[in-house]
Every structure is written in structure tokens, then in C-alpha cells.
Amino acid sequence: MVDSNSVVEIQDLTVRFGKAEPVLNRLSLRVARGERVAVVGPSGAGKTTLFRSINGFARAESGRILVQRSLAAPPEDVTELRGAALRRLRSRIGVISQRHDLVEALAVYQNVMAGALGRWSALRALRFLFLPSAGELDEAAAALREVGLEHKLRVRTESLSGGEHQRVAIARALVQRPVLLIADEPVASLDPDRAEQVLALLSGLAEKRQVTLLCSLHQPALAEQFFDRVVEIRHGEVVDDRAPRRDSYPLNRLSHDPVPFAARFSA
Amino acid sequence: MSTLAKLFGLAPQFFPPYFSFGYLKALREPVVETLTMAAGGMAIALVVGLICGVWAGARLPGGRLIYAALAALRSIPDLTLAILCVIVVGIGHSAGMVALALFYTAAIGKIFADLFLSADQNPVTALRSTGASRLSVAFFGLIPLRLRDILSYGCYEFESAVRASVVIGAVGAGGLGTEIVGAINALDYRRTTTLILLLVVLIALIDLLARLLKHRPKLVGFIFPLMLIAVWAYRPPIQSVSHSATTIAGMFPPMLPEGALAKLPKLLLETVEIAVGGTLLAILAALPLGLCAARNLSPALISAPARRVLELLRSVPEVVWGLIFVSALGVGPQIGIIALAMHTAGSMGRLYAESFENIEFSPVRAVTATGAPVLSVATFAFIPLALPPLAIHALFRFEWNIRAATILGIIGAGGLGGALYNAQQLFHYPEMMSYLLMIGVLVGSVDFLSGRLRRHWKLSAVALDDGAID
Incomplete structure (x- = not known):
């Protein structure tokens, strides 16, 4: 199931802010197509910076970040991309963050279709805000159906709950038709039940769509449960890279619900 | 202290305000002139200011230059700008409208740019990470995030434009300002009081309108076309373009006389x-x-x-x-x-x-x-x-x-x-x-x-x- 092709290949990446110690210190990491990787480690270890450098928001001091934007495209080095080329790459990398990063003043479908901004002209974006076409609304509805929020299509975003918020963010990422999903602490602000639901959804969608998933987490138990691989980062270096240990984290450590929660979502 | 004493001695001459039916009726024209001037100037300022504000606020190429230009334009006081416009466009309400448009384009553009620059960065970063261009980010993020502030600052600036349109009337741009200067120069203090009261009422009305707009933003769709009509009504005559070019050219290079x-x-x-x-x-x-x-x-x-x-x-x-x-x-x-x-x-x-x-x-x-x-x-x-x-x-x-x-x-x-x-x-x-x-x-x-x-x-x-x- 996992393609030997790597979607992301990071080679000796060093990122430094100002003159301080490097946040990432000659870090190397290869992620294969369709792989679901949990990135764990204490706060300040460099997880967020790692993610931000993959889509070119944090600038590398040295090293290379090769990302393959589609099956047909050759790998591109993010550290060398600027302007339109960088935006083209970003348009295929979905990002879900811990913070609430939807535009609350817009309707849900508008936030969802923000995922298409990378392939739309600014003029089309403007037209969509005032006169969305039926096709565009259908696309938004389809993405929302995947996250179980189809009924919220025209609701104002500020009325959503925390869990719904993250689902809409996932729907927005799906509209990007991503090859890679980057989730930075996507469940940090949710309660344990909601956290499991959102992770199960994310992991399930990644598997179904053969999308590579990179997700940082605070809770080791969740990392072992939902991912194919666990990478631990400390002081900007990879200190552990292994398969998950599912048996060491029995389900009852995650929730008091006796029903295995994977079963809850298979219905 | 004698100055203050003189001041208090003068005060009674301002009362009672002069209210004859004929005078009030005659004031209709300058009131309309002042309001049209303000509305027209604001219409231009809102459109151009919003574009400039988005441009600078979304950090589009040249945005810093636009921001600097706005800041520079804003550092010319409005009345000074009005003098310049009266010279360039000629005496009358067109000059007033152009002056207001310039001054408030700078004010609005800079405030909007500041609003956009200080918008919540989380949604903006999220939008940028979808590969959206800066302009798309502005449409989907910056403007919706700041819509409320845009409205309330727009209303506030409109209010202050009405006040300013009175002031610039004082240098020959017409409207209530010219009336006030006339009344004062004629030492007609009772009429001056009437005009000031009128101004206070006008500003209170504008304030009321602004509050109405805040609750019903859709009214903008009704008011804005009216403002565009004002622009058309007070447009500067075309032949003034060449005249203004030579006049402006005549101001350069700046030079000071001996001493x-x-x-x-x-x-x-x-x-x-x-x-x-x-x-x-x-x-x-x-x-x-x-x-x-x-x-x-x-x-x-x-x-x-x-x-x-x-x-x-x-x-x-x-x-x-x-x-x-x-x-x-x-x-x-x-x-x-x-x-x-x-x-x-x-x-x-x-x-x-x-x-x-x-x-x-x-x-x-x-x-x-x-x-x-x-x-x-x-x-x-x-x-x-x-x-x-x-x-x-x-x-x-x-x-x-x-x-x-x-x-x-x-x-x-x-x-x-x-x-x-x-x-x-x-x-x-x-x-x-x-x-x-x-x-x-x-x-x-x-x-x-x-x-x-x-x-x-x-x-x-x-x-x-x-x-x-x-």
C-alpha cells in the first residue's frame, strides 16, 4: 500500500531564527507516498518549524526539502522555490493547525472553498464570494460530506464548535486535492473524545485517498493508535523513528468507552 | 489676561442666533454644496483608499511605496491641500471635492492598510498555505476579517469629512465654510452662531446615519450610488487638466526669496x-x-x-x-x-x-x-x-x-x-x-x-x- 516513492525528502535541514541555537539541526527525514507519520516530541523540539519549512514559511539556512507535488511532477526543492512556483506547491499541501484559523466572518462553504484559492485567479475568488456557481457549491458540499458536516454548508463559521472547526479545516484541505496533509497539533485544543474522532477522520481520509499525512501530537497514545510510523524529534533532531506500538497502548487508556473507537467510525 | 477679558466681552454679541425663515431658506444651497462636496470626496476616497489599503495591507509588490505615499499625503494638512486644489482646479466646489478626496484617500488608505496589517495572522497564514495569491488572501481573509472596522472607520471618516468640507470652504471651495467666513468678516456674529449651530446639527445627523449604517451595512448599497452622483455633479472641468499641469509645474522648483x-x-x-x-x-x-x-x-x-x-x-x-x-x-x-x-x-x-x-x-x-x-x-x-x-x-x-x-x-x-x-x-x-x-x-x-x-x-x-x- 505504501509506495516506495517518497513524497517528502528532507536532507540535512538546518533552520535558525536569529543568532540563537538552530531550531532544526541537520534534520533528515523521508516520507513515502501514502504513509501516515506521527511526529512527537516535547514542545520547542522543532515540530512546528519542521512543518513550516515544508511549505516554505520557515526559511532554511542549509539543507534541502524535496517535495513531489503530484505523481507526474519531479521533486522540487522547497528551499529554492519563490513566488508563483512556491504557491503552486503550497496549493497541493493541505495544512490543519491547532489554532482556529478559519475566517469567522465568512460562511462555512466559503471557508471550505478557500482550499481552491491556489488554483483560482484573484478575480474568480472575488466572483465566488458574491456569486458562487452551483458546481462550486457542490464541490464544497462534497468536501463537507467527507467530514460529516454537509448540513453546515451555509452556516456562519463563528457558530461552529471546536471539533466542527477542525473538520471544516480538514474539508478545506481536501478541496486542495492534496498530495500531502500537514497537521500541526490538530487536536491540541479538543477534549479527548473529540480528539480521537478528529484523528480517526484525518487518518481514515488519508488512507482512503492515498494522501501522505504528517501530524504532530502531544499525546503519545494517539500517535501509536492512528499512524503507520512514529518519529520523535528533540532539539531539532530525529531521535527515534519506528513503527507504532499498538499493543502497549490498550484502547482503554485512550477512552473509557469499551467499544473500540475504530468501530465507531466504520459504520 | 486682557485677551480673555475681551473674549468674554465678545460672547454676548453671538446671541441670540439669527433665525429668519428667509435666511434659513437661503442656507439650503451652501448646506447642499457642503454635503455634496463631502459625499463626492468620500466616494472617491473610499474606492481609492480601499484599493490602496488592500494593496499595502496585503503586502503586494510596491505596497510599501504606496504606504509611504499615503503617509506623506496625510502629512499635508487638509486646509493646505485645499489651498493647493483651489489654485490647481480653480475656486469652487470641484476644488473642495478634489481636496477632500485627496486628503481622505490618504487617511482611509493608511488606516485600512494598518487594519489589514494588524489582522489576525492565523487565518491569513492558513489561507496563504493553500497557495492563494496575496490578492486572493485579501478577498478571503483580510477584508472579511476587518469588515466591521472598515465600516466603522469609514463612517467616522465621513463625519470628519463633513466637518472638513466646512473648513475648506473657508479658502474658497464654497459651501458652509464660505458662508461662515463671510459672516465673520462682516462682523455678523449672530449669523455666525446660526451657521455653527447648523454645522452641529449636520454633524449630529451624519453621526445618526453612521450609527444606522453600523447596524444595517446593506444601506451602503443605497448610499454609495448617491455619493457617485455627487462625484459626477462636482467633477472638475476637463479643460482644467492642462491648466493645472502648468500651474503645478510653475510651483517647481521650490524657491525662497532673499532673506x-x-x-x-x-x-x-x-x-x-x-x-x-x-x-x-x-x-x-x-x-x-x-x-x-x-x-x-x-x-x-x-x-x-x-x-x-x-x-x-x-x-x-x-x-x-x-x-x-x-x-x-x-x-x-x-x-x-x-x-x-x-x-x-x-x-x-x-x-x-x-x-x-x-x-x-x-x-x-x-x-x-x-x-x-x-x-x-x-x-x-x-x-x-x-x-x-x-x-x-x-x-x-x-x-x-x-x-x-x-x-x-x-x-x-x-x-x-x-x-x-x-x-x-x-x-x-x-x-x-x-x-x-x-x-x-x-x-x-x-x-x-x-x-x-x-x-x-x-x-x-x-x-x-x-x-x-x-
Whole structure:
């Protein structure tokens, strides 16, 4: 199931802010197509910076970040991309963050279709805000159906709950038709039940769509449960890279619900 | 003190205001002229200002340049700009509209750019991470995120444009301003009072409209077309384009006549003196007035009338106060100081009252709870808590008053504004341009210094409320 092709290949990446110690210190990491990787480690270890450098928001001091934007495209080095080329790459990398990063003043479908901004002209974006076409609304509805929020299509975003918020963010990422999903602490602000639901959804969608998933987490138990691989980062270096240990984290450590929660979502 | 005595002696001549049916009917025309001028100028300013604001706020290429241009344009006081427009476009309401459009494009563009630049970065980053272009990010993120602020600042600026359109009428742009100057010059103080009352009513009506707009933003779709009609009605004649090109070309290179250079430090000092004096005098008046007007500190019996006094003081623009005093007491910097202080006391008193009302009272109670005497409570809790907002309002006001001081110079208070006006009256355009540039440099440096001071004192948090009450 996992393609030997790597979607992301990071080679000796060093990122430094100002003159301080490097946040990432000659870090190397290869992620294969369709792989679901949990990135764990204490706060300040460099997880967020790692993610931000993959889509070119944090600038590398040295090293290379090769990302393959589609099956047909050759790998591109993010550290060398600027302007339109960088935006083209970003348009295929979905990002879900811990913070609430939807535009609350817009309707849900508008936030969802923000995922298409990378392939739309600014003029089309403007037209969509005032006169969305039926096709565009259908696309938004389809993405929302995947996250179980189809009924919220025209609701104002500020009325959503925390869990719904993250689902809409996932729907927005799906509209990007991503090859890679980057989730930075996507469940940090949710309660344990909601956290499991959102992770199960994310992991399930990644598997179904053969999308590579990179997700940082605070809770080791969740990392072992939902991912194919666990990478631990400390002081900007990879200190552990292994398969998950599912048996060491029995389900009852995650929730008091006796029903295995994977079963809850298979219905 | 004799000045003040003269002032009080003059006051009765302003009452009762002159209200004949014929006069009020005749005033219809200047009122319509003033409103059309303001509406047209604002329509242009809103469209161009929004575009510039988005451009600079979304950090599009050249955005910094646009921001700098807006800031530079904003450092030319509105009346000075109006003089320039009267020269270039010709006397009349077209010049007034163009001046307002220029001034408020700069004001709105800069405020909107600041709003966009300070928008919540999380959604903006999220949008950028979808590969959206900066313009798309502006449409999907910046504008929706700031829509409410855009509306309320737009309304506020409209209000202040009405006031400004009265003021620029004073240099020949028509409307109520020209009427006020006429009445004052004719020593007809009762008619002056009528006109000022009319202005107060007009501004109150605009304020009402602004509040209505805040609740029903859709009304913009109704009002904006009306504003566009105003633009069309007062469009400058086409043939004036070539005329204005030659006129502007005639202002360059800026040049000062023999001996003018030696007078320059005195002129500069006079303008600064007016601004400093006016601001200090206003602070002295605004502190007790603000304390009286603060609803949490004073009983309603005191705070309500104090508020009315403040409203009266600030609803009359500095220039109108200046015109009144000049006609009554003659010219000179002290006239400028008093005129500036009158209006500023009204604005700052209101801001001070609000600052007092917004003070977090638990630290005050904590100090009181130690059994400290009232004076100690004041020194250790109340004053330290109230000081930062008071200081920031004073600083912002000082920035504004440097502009106002040059304007007051135009109507007789002297300084750079006076020199500029004299040069214009004598058609010495290169000389006028030199003074104009000097004013720009003075205003710009005061803004810069005040900005540095605010940052040094870490007072920039409230920076966006820049002159929120004018």
C-alpha cells in the first residue's frame, strides 16, 4: 500500500531564527507516498518549524526539502522555490493547525472553498464570494460530506464548535486535492473524545485517498493508535523513528468507552 | 489676561442666533454644496483608499511605496491641500471635492492598510498555505476579517469629512465654510452662531446615519450610488487638466526669496509654539472636564452637563474658533493657541473621560483596602493606571495639532501656515511650495518622533484609535 516513492525528502535541514541555537539541526527525514507519520516530541523540539519549512514559511539556512507535488511532477526543492512556483506547491499541501484559523466572518462553504484559492485567479475568488456557481457549491458540499458536516454548508463559521472547526479545516484541505496533509497539533485544543474522532477522520481520509499525512501530537497514545510510523524529534533532531506500538497502548487508556473507537467510525 | 477679558466681552454679541425663515431658506444651497462636496470626496476616497489599503495591507509588490505615499499625503494638512486644489482646479466646489478626496484617500488608505496589517495572522497564514495569491488572501481573509472596522472607520471618516468640507470652504471651495467666513468678516456674529449651530446639527445627523449604517451595512448599497452622483455633479472641468499641469509645474522648483531663509526658524518656532501651547492648555482644561464627565467618577448631575460642554467645544472646528477670535481680537500666535485649545479640550476631555471609565478598578480597590488615605490611593493606583492612556491621547493629539497649527496660521495665527498663505495670495507659487514642503517635513518628523516615543513607552497598543474622536 505504501509506495516506495517518497513524497517528502528532507536532507540535512538546518533552520535558525536569529543568532540563537538552530531550531532544526541537520534534520533528515523521508516520507513515502501514502504513509501516515506521527511526529512527537516535547514542545520547542522543532515540530512546528519542521512543518513550516515544508511549505516554505520557515526559511532554511542549509539543507534541502524535496517535495513531489503530484505523481507526474519531479521533486522540487522547497528551499529554492519563490513566488508563483512556491504557491503552486503550497496549493497541493493541505495544512490543519491547532489554532482556529478559519475566517469567522465568512460562511462555512466559503471557508471550505478557500482550499481552491491556489488554483483560482484573484478575480474568480472575488466572483465566488458574491456569486458562487452551483458546481462550486457542490464541490464544497462534497468536501463537507467527507467530514460529516454537509448540513453546515451555509452556516456562519463563528457558530461552529471546536471539533466542527477542525473538520471544516480538514474539508478545506481536501478541496486542495492534496498530495500531502500537514497537521500541526490538530487536536491540541479538543477534549479527548473529540480528539480521537478528529484523528480517526484525518487518518481514515488519508488512507482512503492515498494522501501522505504528517501530524504532530502531544499525546503519545494517539500517535501509536492512528499512524503507520512514529518519529520523535528533540532539539531539532530525529531521535527515534519506528513503527507504532499498538499493543502497549490498550484502547482503554485512550477512552473509557469499551467499544473500540475504530468501530465507531466504520459504520 | 486682557485677551480673555475681551473674549468674554465678545460672547454676548453671538446671541441670540439669527433665525429668519428667509435666511434659513437661503442656507439650503451652501448646506447642499457642503454635503455634496463631502459625499463626492468620500466616494472617491473610499474606492481609492480601499484599493490602496488592500494593496499595502496585503503586502503586494510596491505596497510599501504606496504606504509611504499615503503617509506623506496625510502629512499635508487638509486646509493646505485645499489651498493647493483651489489654485490647481480653480475656486469652487470641484476644488473642495478634489481636496477632500485627496486628503481622505490618504487617511482611509493608511488606516485600512494598518487594519489589514494588524489582522489576525492565523487565518491569513492558513489561507496563504493553500497557495492563494496575496490578492486572493485579501478577498478571503483580510477584508472579511476587518469588515466591521472598515465600516466603522469609514463612517467616522465621513463625519470628519463633513466637518472638513466646512473648513475648506473657508479658502474658497464654497459651501458652509464660505458662508461662515463671510459672516465673520462682516462682523455678523449672530449669523455666525446660526451657521455653527447648523454645522452641529449636520454633524449630529451624519453621526445618526453612521450609527444606522453600523447596524444595517446593506444601506451602503443605497448610499454609495448617491455619493457617485455627487462625484459626477462636482467633477472638475476637463479643460482644467492642462491648466493645472502648468500651474503645478510653475510651483517647481521650490524657491525662497532673499532673506526668507533667515525668518524660517522663527516661523517654524511659531507653528510649534501654537501646537505645544494649544495642546498643553487643552490638557489643563481636559483633565478636570474629563474627570467631571467620567460617569464612574462623577454623579450624573455633573457628568451630563460636562459632556454637553465637551460636545460643544469639539463640534466647532479649530479653524472656526480661530476665525471668530481673529475677527474679535486680531491676529497672532496666541489666537492660534486659544483656538486650538478650545477644540482640543473638547476632544481630549471626551477621550480622558473614556480613559477614566475604562480603568480597571480592582488595583485601586486593593490599594484602598490597605487603609491608604485618598491621596495615596490616587498616587499609587489611580494615576499610574490612568497615565498611559492619557499620555497616548495627548501624543496623538499633538500630532494632529501640528497640522492644525499650520492651518490656524493660514487664518491669521502666523507661523508656517501664515507664510504659506501670504505667498499664495501674492501668487509666489515656488515660495509657497517651499513652505508646503517644510510643513510636510515638520509634520512628518513630529509623527516619527511621537511614534518612537510611543514605542519606547510601549504605548502602541491603542495606536489604531488614532484621533478616534476629532
